Amino acid sequence: MKTIIETKNAPAPIGPYNQAVLANGTLYMSGQIAMNPESGELILDNIEAETEQVMKNMEGVLLKAGMTLDNVVKCSIYITDMNNFSRINEVYGKFFTTDFPARETVEVVRLPMDVNVEMSATAVKDFGSDAVKG
Numbered sequence: 001m002k003t004i005i006e007t008k009n010a011p012a013p014i015g016p017y018n019q020a021v022l023a024n025g026t027l028y029m030s031g032q033i034a035m036n037p038e039s040g041e042l043i044l045d046n047i048e049a050e051t052e053q054v055m056k057n058m059e060g061v062l063l064k065a066g067m068t069l070d071n072v073v074k075c076s077i078y079i080t081d082m083n084n085f086s087r088i089n090e091v092y093g094k095f096f097t098t099d100f101p102a103r104e105t106v107e108v109v110r111l112p113m114d115v116n117v118e119m120s121a122t123a124v125k126d127f128g129s130d131a132v133k134g
Helices: 047-064 082-095
Strands: 002-005 020-023 026-032 072-079 102-107 117-124
Touching (some): 047 082, 072 082
Parallel strands (some): 072 102
Antiparallel strands (some): 020 026, 072 117
């Protein structure tokens, strides 16, 4: 069984997909861009502001699913200019501070609505006894 996650705290989908799908305790989040969910405006002032809005949108989807960034186990980051990597990483590091998720960052030619960064995530509701350190 799957549960469709829909929230006003993140931009509405711009195509035939959902913001996220929860299945068997795992949340599969669609790519989030820097669109202000209240105004519908893109935040493209600079890469830091853009990345921060993306992270806030991710938090909005997670909150609706009863989770936080602590539940995220995997992030995918798509950027249009690898020269922005360190600046994006700096903002990302303000949201993920410990027990970082697995991640890849990929440079692409173009993203929806000509944004500069898009992120998606996979999160797990209950880690159970699978958490191993050391």
